Amino acid sequence: MNIVVIGPGALGSLFSARLAVSGQDVTLLDHNVTRAQALANRLVLSTADQDIEATLTITAHPACLADAELIILAVKSPQVDGLIHIAQSRTGPDTLILGLQNGIGHLQPFKDCATGLLALGVTSQGATLVKPGHVRHGGHGPTTIGFLHPAPDQRTAMLKRVAAAMSAAGLATEVVDDIEARLWQKLLVNAGINGLTVLYDCPNGQLLGIAEARTRLIALVEEGALVARQKGLDVGPDPVGRTLEVCRATANNISSMLQDVRRGRTTEILAINGALVAEAKKLATPVPENELLTRQVLMKS
Numbered sequence: 001m002n003i004v005v006i007g008p009g010a011l012g013s014l015f016s017a018r019l020a021v022s023g024q025d026v027t028l029l030d031h032n033v034t035r036a037q038a039l040a041n042r043l044v045l046s047t048a049d050q051d052i053e054a055t056l057t058i059t060a061h062p063a064c065l066a067d068a069e070l071i072i073l074a075v076k077s078p079q080v081d082g083l084i085h086i087a088q089s090r091t092g093p094d095t096l097i098l099g100l101q102n103g104i105g106h107l108q109p110f111k112d113c114a115t116g117l118l119a120l121g122v123t124s125q126g127a128t129l130v131k132p133g134h135v136r137h138g139g140h141g142p143t144t145i146g147f148l149h150p151a152p153d154q155r156t157a158m159l160k161r162v163a164a165a166m167s168a169a170g171l172a173t174e175v176v177d178d179i180e181a182r183l184w185q186k187l188l189v190n191a192g193i194n195g196l197t198v199l200y201d202c203p204n205g206q207l208l209g210i211a212e213a214r215t216r217l218i219a220l221v222e223e224g225a226l227v228a229r230q231k232g233l234d235v236g237p238d239p240v241g242r243t244l245e246v247c248r249a250t251a252n253n254i255s256s257m258l259q260d261v262r263r264g265r266t267t268e269i270l271a272i273n274g275a276l277v278a279e280a281k282k283l284a285t286p287v288p289e290n291e292l293l294t295r296q297v298l299m300k301s
């Protein structure tokens with residue numbers, strides 16, 4: 001399959017390297033010409049026991065989009081809308097665009113699309129960018145992909161081919177018909193953990209040992225779960241328990257948001273807690289903990 005991955009961050013590098021090593025025809029598109037040249041068509045993928053070298057095309061020229069059957073958007077949510085427009089103006093009528101973002105700040109173009117050309121994904125793969133061109137695959141987790149609206153049969157068949165290609169590359173992927181609920185399930189975990197790790201400047205697991213942080217985490221997730229249920233989305237029986245479990249399971253991780261703050265990058269707070277607040281406003285549901293955290297993280301970053 002001809003695949004273009006847009007975004008050379010941790011997730012984009014992981015998916016590019018894994019898919020390339022499995023034999024797919026992969027191009028990694030970076031907006032930064034100097035960095036794309038420096039990477040010299042090579043990524044290093046570190047696993048627990050080995051370093052694997054992946055050879056693929058790495059370029060800053062969007063001309064590569066013309067032949068893509070699949071485009072994976074591995075960028076932050078504010079960039080998604082613009083990149084969909086650029087991609088669609090350069091590709092054929094059958095190209096599938098898959099958005100792999102945290103949060104729910106990027107959903108509008110996917111809601112507006114009933115043709116099965118835009119799919120959403122959510123992943124629990126653990127990836128850390130050691131440096132540009134070198135990604136560590138720290139932990140395996142499932143990836144789920146799906147359309148927001150029922151899609152024509154051939155588009156569903158295409159999505160299943162994508163899931164099969166990803167799974168064969170070592171990125172276990174499943175096609176689901178409730179992708180919005182899956183996004184919210186992950187959203188609640190990120191809403192409970194990420195911003196608090198910024199406020200307390202600590203790895204995920206330490207939140208459990210700070211009484212005030214733990215109380216706030218529970219309130220953040222409970223508020224989010226209420227909003228999700230009011231929207232008719234199934235977020236499972238115990239979103240708070242799941243979030244506490246993720247905290248334990250990723251105890252030594254520095255959350256992606258704290259990594260962003262430490263590197264001086266824009267955080268995803270507006271796509272996570274901020275977007276949750278926006279959804280709550282539409283339903284006139286008070287979410288004071290999420291509002292407070294959004295303001296506090298914006299002041300810190």
Ligand code: KPL
Pocket residue numbers: 102189190193194204246250253254255256257
């Ligand atoms: O998804 C994560 C993130 O950091 O964005 C968690 C699950 C919190 C792991 O660090």
